[in-house]
Amino acid sequence: MTAYAIEAEGLTRRFGEFTAVDAVSFQVEPGEIFGYLGANGAGKSTTIRMLNGLLAPTRGTARVAGHDVARDPEAVRAAIGYMSQRFSLYLDLPAIENLLFFGGAYGLSGAPLRRRAEELLELTGLAGQAGAITGAMPGGLRQRLALAGAILHRPAVVFLDEPTAGVDPVARRGFWRLIRELSAGGTTVFVTTHYLDEAEYCGRIGLMVDGRLVALDTPAALKRTWVPDRVLVARGQGLGPAAAALRAVPGVRSVEPFGAGLHLRVDPARVGEGEVAAALGAAGARQVVVERGEASLEDVFLAVVGRGAGGPEAAP
Amino acid sequence: MRERIRRSLVRIGAMAGKEARHVVRDPRTLYMSLGMPVVMLFLFGYGLSFDLDHIPVAAIDQDRTAASRELIRALTVSGELEYAGEAADPAAALSGFRKGALVGAVVVDRGYARDVLAGKRVPVQLLVDGGDPNVANQVLAKADALVRAETRRLAGPDLAAQAPPVQVQVYTRYNPEGRSALFLVPGLAAYLMAITAVLLTALTVAGEWERGSMEQLFASPIGRLEIVLGKLLPYLVIGLLEFLLVVAFGMTAFDLPLRGSGLVLTLLGFTFLVGMLGQGLLVSVIAKNQTVATQAGMLSSLLPSLLLSGMIFPLENMPLPLRALSRVIPARYLVHGLRGVLLKGNGLALLWPDLLAQVLFAAAVIALATLRFRRRLA
Numbered sequence: 001m002t003a004y005a006i007e008a009e010g011l012t013r014r015f016g017e018f019t020a021v022d023a024v025s026f027q028v029e030p031g032e033i034f035g036y037l038g039a040n041g042a043g044k045s046t047t048i049r050m051l052n053g054l055l056a057p058t059r060g061t062a063r064v065a066g067h068d069v070a071r072d073p074e075a076v077r078a079a080i081g082y083m084s085q086r087f088s089l090y091l092d093l094p095a096i097e098n099l100l101f102f103g104g105a106y107g108l109s110g111a112p113l114r115r116r117a118e119e120l121l122e123l124t125g126l127a128g129q130a131g132a133i134t135g136a137m138p139g140g141l142r143q144r145l146a147l148a149g150a151i152l153h154r155p156a157v158v159f160l161d162e163p164t165a166g167v168d169p170v171a172r173r174g175f176w177r178l179i180r181e182l183s184a185g186g187t188t189v190f191v192t193t194h195y196l197d198e199a200e201y202c203g204r205i206g207l208m209v210d211g212r213l214v215a216l217d218t219p220a221a222l223k224r225t226w227v228p229d230r231v232l233v234a235r236g237q238g239l240g241p242a243a244a245a246l247r248a249v250p251g252v253r254s255v256e257p258f259g260a261g262l263h264l265r266v267d268p269a270r271v272g273e274g275e276v277a278a279a280l281g282a283a284g285a286r287q288v289v290v291e292r293g294e295a296s297l298e299d300v301f302l303a304v305v306g307r308g309a310g311g312p313e314a315a316p
Numbered sequence: 317m318r319e320r321i322r323r324s325l326v327r328i329g330a331m332a333g334k335e336a337r338h339v340v341r342d343p344r345t346l347y348m349s350l351g352m353p354v355v356m357l358f359l360f361g362y363g364l365s366f367d368l369d370h371i372p373v374a375a376i377d378q379d380r381t382a383a384s385r386e387l388i389r390a391l392t393v394s395g396e397l398e399y400a401g402e403a404a405d406p407a408a409a410l411s412g413f414r415k416g417a418l419v420g421a422v423v424v425d426r427g428y429a430r431d432v433l434a435g436k437r438v439p440v441q442l443l444v445d446g447g448d449p450n451v452a453n454q455v456l457a458k459a460d461a462l463v464r465a466e467t468r469r470l471a472g473p474d475l476a477a478q479a480p481p482v483q484v485q486v487y488t489r490y491n492p493e494g495r496s497a498l499f500l501v502p503g504l505a506a507y508l509m510a511i512t513a514v515l516l517t518a519l520t521v522a523g524e525w526e527r528g529s530m531e532q533l534f535a536s537p538i539g540r541l542e543i544v545l546g547k548l549l550p551y552l553v554i555g556l557l558e559f560l561l562v563v564a565f566g567m568t569a570f571d572l573p574l575r576g577s578g579l580v581l582t583l584l585g586f587t588f589l590v591g592m593l594g595q596g597l598l599v600s601v602i603a604k605n606q607t608v609a610t611q612a613g614m615l616s617s618l619l620p621s622l623l624l625s626g627m628i629f630p631l632e633n634m635p636l637p638l639r640a641l642s643r644v645i646p647a648r649y650l651v652h653g654l655r656g657v658l659l660k661g662n663g664l665a666l667l668w669p670d671l672l673a674q675v676l677f678a679a680a681v682i683a684l685a686t687l688r689f690r691r692r693l694a
Binding site for chain 2: 052053054074077078080082084085086088089090092093097100101102103104105106107108109
């Protein structure tokens with residue numbers, strides 16, 4: 001027996017010639033929030049499906065909540081909660097009946113089930129919504145209901161596959177508060193996302209590119225390792241046309257538009273704030289202010305995926 | 317072990333309860349499965365009757381004697397053929413056929429009364445609109461019988477004595493009046509149950525795929541068989557209600573007799589229903605989306621149970637390949653079995669082959685569906 005909540009060893013899944021997940025290995029501690037990042041098609045959902053027993057691995061092994069996924073899928077299923085990418089609630093039923101059904105699917109029944117369902121409505125801030133028809137609820141509430149359905153049976157590990165896709169930022173923030181509460185209560189959370197801002201909430205992050213796990217660490221460590229350059233932020237007028245000139249300056253590694261300003265990565269030994277301001281001014285920009293910035297996970301993602309040529313999913 | 321069974325029952329119950337709630341939330345399912353049979357029974361039982369009644373027949377009476385008038389009266393007195401007035405000549409009758417005002421015309425030649433009394437062969441001509449062969453055949457048969465009876469009555473025992481010594485007499489047992497309702501209700505029960513059962517299950521399981529909730533279910537401890545059982549249970553109840561409704565309605569509205577045992581009747585309906593639910597399951601496991609499942613479900617239930625069950629078209633008249641095909645259509649066995657138990661009072665001693673065929677079909681189709689169900693999941 002291991003003390004890890006999730007343990008993957010050389011996990012591989014092929015569909016014909018295509019290798020969706022390629023020899024992925026990692027461990028997740030109990031109670032950890034483990035973020036799994038990557039573009040669409042990078043192999044996130046396939047990894048989850050192998051971990052929760054929906055797909056058999058082509059090679060490699062995985063243990064979830066102490067049970068081998070291939071050998072004892074039933075025990076795994078009873079120990080985990082899963083919220084799939086698509087909301088799979090029954091839209092024609094009231095919120096409470098969705099919970100009662102999923103509770104029943106996990107073998108809960110009677111008064112304990114009803115108490116637990118009501119407790120979860122309370123916890124997820126849906127206490128007033130018990131009788132509301134699920135299909136008429138706004139996306140953010142529905143997604144909290146789906147989470148409630150996935151944790152009714154107090155699973156040791158919860159898999160959330162892009163739980164916040166298509167939900168507004170306020171609702172996303174509320175949802176992540178719930179995830180942190182879960183984790184504080186000892187539940188292990190394995191969550192995939194392509195919102196890089198919310199990945200900051202994770203204890204550790206695994207980065208998937210084309211089926212391979214290419215980076216795995218805490219957000220801070222990832223930034224240190226992958227973005228050794230200094231990050232500078234330039235603001236002012238007429239920056240757009242001047243950006244091209246900036247790229248020609250030796251020591252400037254990358255220049256990206258960021259809001260109304262520019263986000264650049266420079267070699268600190270060769271370029272400082274002054275040089276950047278001077279170069280921009282020479283190229284016709286006015287009222288230029290250049291400040292130190294902090295590397296974001298987006299910078300990490302771009303660095304990992306390959307020298308700033310990130311996929312469309314990279315943008316928050 | 318007990319705990320395992322208890323949990324399994326809880327899961328099946330949760331599934332069945334959820335499915336029942338879907339039905340309650342969307343009563344269209346109930347209308348479709350319990351309202352449609354009543355409408356269909358009315359349509360088939362009254363509208364789509366094969367009984368001959370009030371068939372308009374004209375007379376072209378060229379003899380104009382008491383005997384000829386008596387013949388025409390005798391032909392139309394029963395009400396099956398209805399006297400639609402006199403036509404001047406055959407051409408006028410034909411124009412009546414074209415307009416649809418007439419289906420038949422009796423032509424009585426001059427000298428009919430004289431020849432009948434003289435004991436001669438008397439030709440009486442019958443013109444029939446052959447546009448609907450079914451009606452035409454029955455008009456011919458009825459008119460023929462009536463004319464013979466009338467001729468015998470007129471000719472008296474003398475002529476009767478000259479008749480051939482061997483006479484064929486036809487008795488129709490079990491449904492002497494040839495009422496189509498008696499004949500149709502068993503077929504209709506098969507037809508309606510086939511459609512609702514196949515369609516309802518096909519839709520509910522395909523909906524689960526389409527919604528993505530099937531994946532959610534597979535990630536939970538609920539087993540495949542538990543999903544299947546839980547899903548089928550509510551529809552089994554609805555289907556049985558529908559079946560009993562059709563039979564009860566047939567008994568009250570059409571005086572359908574129940575000469576055999578109600579238990580055998582229910583057993584036949586039950587096994588048929590399980591087979592149809594299994595067929596719906598198979599369709600949805602293969603189709604995986606509601607649109608395809610609806611069409612495949614309709615085609616695979618409606619056509620065979622309508623055409624190959626013997627409900628309307630006698631199996632005996634079909635070409636060999638179709639007759640062979642009908643052997644794997646459970647509706648065929650249900651129709652045969654129901655007619656046996658309703659009209660003839662047959663028991664299991666005679667009906668066990670029908671029952672067995674239905675059980676085999678149900679077992680095969682559910683096994684196939686579960687197998688496919690499993691394979692699609694990695």
